[in-house]
Amino acid sequence: MIVRIVGWILALLPEAERSQIRDEALSVVRQRATEPRAGPRRAMFAGGEMWGALRLVAGAHIDRWNGTTTRGEARMIETTRQDVRFAWRTLRRNPGFALSAIGVLALGIGANAAIFTAANAFFFSPLPFEDSGRLVTVFETNPDFGWEDATAAPANLLDWREEVGAFADVSGYSEFTSQITTFQADGPVVVGGSMVLGNFFDVLGVAPVMGRGFTMDETWQGNGDVVVISHALWLDYFGADPDVVGKTIEFNGGPQEVVGVMPQGFHFPTADTQLWFTNRWDPAARTQVWFRRAHIVRAFARLEPEVSHETAQAQLEVVMDRLEEAYPGTNTRMGAGIMPMRDFLVRGVRTQILVLLGAVGLLLVLACANVANLMLVRANDRTREIALRRAIGAGRGRIVRQLLVESALIAGVGSVLGLVLGSAGVRLLTASQPLGIEGATALALDGRVLAFTAAIGLSAGLFFGIVPAIRLTSDDVDPTLRDGGRGNSGGRGGLRTVRALVATEIALALVLTLGAGLMIRTFAEMRSVDPGFSPEGLVAVQFTVPSTRYQNRDEVLAFYNEMIESLEARPGIVSAGTVGQLPLAGTSWSSQLKADTWGPDRVGYEVLHRRADADYFETVETPLLRGRLFDGRDGPEDPLVIVINEAAAEQYFPGEDPVGQRVAYDREPTPESNWYEIIGIVGNQHQESPKVEPRAEVFENRDQDWGRSSWVVVRGGGEVDGLVPQIREVLGEMDSMIPIARTRVLRDVWRTSMAREEFLLQLLSVFGAVALALASVGVYGVTAQAARRRTQEIGIRMALGAAKEDVVRMMIRQGAAVVAVGLVVGVALTMLTTTALASVLDPMLFGVRPTDPATLVTVVALLSGLAVLASYLPARRAAVVDPVSSLRAE
Amino acid sequence: MTPLTPLTFDILLALADEDRHGYGIIKEIEDRSRADAAPSTGAMYLALKRMQGEGLLELSDRVDPADARRRYYRLTEMGRIHAELESRRLESLVVAARSKRLLTEGAG
Numbered sequence: 001m002i003v004r005i006v007g008w009i010l011a012l013l014p015e016a017e018r019s020q021i022r023d024e025a026l027s028v029v030r031q032r033a034t035e036p037r038a039g040p041r042r043a044m045f046a047g048g049e050m051w052g053a054l055r056l057v058a059g060a061h062i063d064r065w066n067g068t069t070t071r072g073e074a075r076m077i078e079t080t081r082q083d084v085r086f087a088w089r090t091l092r093r094n095p096g097f098a099l100s101a102i103g104v105l106a107l108g109i110g111a112n113a114a115i116f117t118a119a120n121a122f123f124f125s126p127l128p129f130e131d132s133g134r135l136v137t138v139f140e141t142n143p144d145f146g147w148e149d150a151t152a153a154p155a156n157l158l159d160w161r162e163e164v165g166a167f168a169d170v171s172g173y174s175e176f177t178s179q180i181t182t183f184q185a186d187g188p189v190v191v192g193g194s195m196v197l198g199n200f201f202d203v204l205g206v207a208p209v210m211g212r213g214f215t216m217d218e219t220w221q222g223n224g225d226v227v228v229i230s231h232a233l234w235l236d237y238f239g240a241d242p243d244v245v246g247k248t249i250e251f252n253g254g255p256q257e258v259v260g261v262m263p264q265g266f267h268f269p270t271a272d273t274q275l276w277f278t279n280r281w282d283p284a285a286r287t288q289v290w291f292r293r294a295h296i297v298r299a300f301a302r303l304e305p306e307v308s309h310e311t312a313q314a315q316l317e318v319v320m321d322r323l324e325e326a327y328p329g330t331n332t333r334m335g336a337g338i339m340p341m342r343d344f345l346v347r348g349v350r351t352q353i354l355v356l357l358g359a360v361g362l363l364l365v366l367a368c369a370n371v372a373n374l375m376l377v378r379a380n381d382r383t384r385e386i387a388l389r390r391a392i393g394a395g396r397g398r399i400v401r402q403l404l405v406e407s408a409l410i411a412g413v414g415s416v417l418g419l420v421l422g423s424a425g426v427r428l429l430t431a432s433q434p435l436g437i438e439g440a441t442a443l444a445l446d447g448r449v450l451a452f453t454a455a456i457g458l459s460a461g462l463f464f465g466i467v468p469a470i471r472l473t474s475d476d477v478d479p480t481l482r483d484g485g486r487g488n489s490g491g492r493g494g495l496r497t498v499r500a501l502v503a504t505e506i507a508l509a510l511v512l513t514l515g516a517g518l519m520i521r522t523f524a525e526m527r528s529v530d531p532g533f534s535p536e537g538l539v540a541v542q543f544t545v546p547s548t549r550y551q552n553r554d555e556v557l558a559f560y561n562e563m564i565e566s567l568e569a570r571p572g573i574v575s576a577g578t579v580g581q582l583p584l585a586g587t588s589w590s591s592q593l594k595a596d597t598w599g600p601d602r603v604g605y606e607v608l609h610r611r612a613d614a615d616y617f618e619t620v621e622t623p624l625l626r627g628r629l630f631d632g633r634d635g636p637e638d639p640l641v642i643v644i645n646e647a648a649a650e651q652y653f654p655g656e657d658p659v660g661q662r663v664a665y666d667r668e669p670t671p672e673s674n675w676y677e678i679i680g681i682v683g684n685q686h687q688e689s690p691k692v693e694p695r696a697e698v699f700e701n702r703d704q705d706w707g708r709s710s711w712v713v714v715r716g717g718g719e720v721d722g723l724v725p726q727i728r729e730v731l732g733e734m735d736s737m738i739p740i741a742r743t744r745v746l747r748d749v750w751r752t753s754m755a756r757e758e759f760l761l762q763l764l765s766v767f768g769a770v771a772l773a774l775a776s777v778g779v780y781g782v783t784a785q786a787a788r789r790r791t792q793e794i795g796i797r798m799a800l801g802a803a804k805e806d807v808v809r810m811m812i813r814q815g816a817a818v819v820a821v822g823l824v825v826g827v828a829l830t831m832l833t834t835t836a837l838a839s840v841l842d843p844m845l846f847g848v849r850p851t852d853p854a855t856l857v858t859v860v861a862l863l864s865g866l867a868v869l870a871s872y873l874p875a876r877r878a879a880v881v882d883p884v885s886s887l888r889a890e
Numbered sequence: 891m892t893p894l895t896p897l898t899f900d901i902l903l904a905l906a907d908e909d910r911h912g913y914g915i916i917k918e919i920e921d922r923s924r925a926d927a928a929p930s931t932g933a934m935y936l937a938l939k940r941m942q943g944e945g946l947l948e949l950s951d952r953v954d955p956a957d958a959r960r961r962y963y964r965l966t967e968m969g970r971i972h973a974e975l976e977s978r979r980l981e982s983l984v985v986a987a988r989s990k991r992l993l994t995e996g997a998g
Contacts, residue, residue: 017939
């Protein structure tokens, strides 16, 4: 870290020195950084190295100027040097002020640097693909199904490839990472695999570092079982074997030939992708209905050079119209659209980042107002000094400059410190949530982040420097000097500026705290939603029954049954069941639905599918509402049966009894369609998040629609701690070569489904707390200053018989007026921007509106309380002043 | 002659017995004094650069086989003279301190 920061600083060296000194000095820093140092020593070392690097850069520039400058320039440089040296001395004389100003500023700048780093990764860093501006995501739309950016049906995608002239080529990938099991000598290994079309790497424009990518022919079955592996897998699994191309890796029941190795860091489309394989569709599928019905491919295209998005969109629509006519069974009302690939990939986090950027922006303004305040208060103490300097002939310009150099120095040190805080913040951020476009970009403090930080640091310095500078120099010289040298008032004007700043702080703190308050409400609402199952005490393990040793259906089903029995025989385990996908963890496939009694126009547009057994519902405690669950009557050879959820019953069978009805998963059933009898209705489980309403869902019977990969969900008596080892033990006893892909504690799954909101809540709470603290300090400052200014007056009042309480009340009233103005402005601001606020915040909120009155009232009350407290302290101090001594102080 | 800055003198001293690269100079200063008395890398390179400009030291032709980027520095004749003069000045200061009983023989 320190090496990197010093590297950036040294990049500022004059051209001539850069190549020479930078590398050499950096190698020394690198070496020194590896020496062992205890914590505080480390920090001292890091600080020293940064400061040293800054001195080196400044020194090198000064030397160069000295060598090449004209006399005029030299004088200017000399004046600047004097200013800087003077400013440095001034600040050192008053370290309390300097440290608090720098600290507050570093906090504001650090927060901005951290959030901007995230924004940078999402919005600005180029996707790591060739000419990525020409890449667009192509999605399908259908108003009947409520689809806005759906995955494509393979047959449609292949038609776009041929018919849309604006597309140079179209490719696609599966959005789900497959857990692929392969075997090494010491047991099974599970890696993430992505299924892609053969032209995937070509369209992205990323070449393998070894071997080759896929060919389009390899999209189809019968053209060889080939895979491309990631750089990491090449290292871990093949031990960086230089002759890896042509070797095989065993999975899917057969050897797969490695044809290429991708560059280091390439993981698209998901962060855990270690291996790519092709769809291997049966060529006969081209003419089958499912090929146009199953929306399974996330499609993307590379536009021809110089072709606009509008042209491409228009051509795409023409093709979709033709397809709708040609294939009414699958393409009725099916449309398609494109958007830049980056926009598509960041769509999920856009709001979050925008909200955070807004929040840290406000925080920075608040920090600046705070520092400006500190400077004003200090400036008032220096009125006399400055008046004196002006009286003996210093020009106004020179004094303003001197003051600006001081604020620039504070801003400069604050920015460097802010950058350090920011990079620490980034590390915290990434520890709690992966940031960056998954599989494509990662967080990095790059030149853009540096430039951003420098820019905000500079503007901050100007912002809080210029106000006091103007205020201090605008007064006439004489009155201040004649003022008896009290030098503590700064006049009414000064106080007015301070009050305006504090009111601004209150208004900003209100907005920030309100944001935090809304997220707290949202999170509480989400937590109170019943997810449709009881996550406490549940763990789940995903495993695969390998085809190498369990060849057919009966062997696989026998394995499942034996496993459930062995698990339930364990003393610590209450019950166990299997399911294809956990609740609150996303959805897998969906289809249309039609009952045999329905007329031609009636169709269930979309139901989700999951495979489960009866034990699953009992284990997770999802209630059976009607009918029955799967039992002995529903064996592999018996008539097909399903259980549906309440949402499906209400949505597609309103006012009738679904139990006993027969359905097929087609819009227009054909003689080949499978018919399923609905035997029961279970309660809804939230599939995606507590925020998203449960969707209509069908549960297939594990014994009939069987598969090799499954989750086993286990409920223990109490604690979940010992459960996973027990499951591993049971699986191990049955077969030591059973690969376990993932393990989950269901409570964590539940928490993770709210992770985004929790993350935003945590950050906004921190920002809100900082804002409250800063605003309180502001109120404290303004009251304290007013108290000081009025010491004499207070003395007189008390001498004339005013009680302490009266004085305290008077002072608080004065502070309260400022706070009230701030609150009114803050509330007005929130109200005025309601629409804008709502459009940004709404997607993040749940169960509460952006203008929620209860939250607003709470926040206002909280701020008022804090403000009264903050003004009470200095007010009380003012009131205990001995009247005699305060009068004598004159 | 004006007194040398402590850092300049430290660097001259470090190069008195053999040519060293940047890291070597820092290590030598560290070994001789307390670890936290060593200069920051930046401060040292600024000093090295200026001392080269003043003719107190120059690049040596010695090459580190492990890392070609490491350049070695060596004292020039002028550097050696300055180091010697500074040592004498310090020595005279120590003698003066002894004569005024600030230091007793063998201690400190």
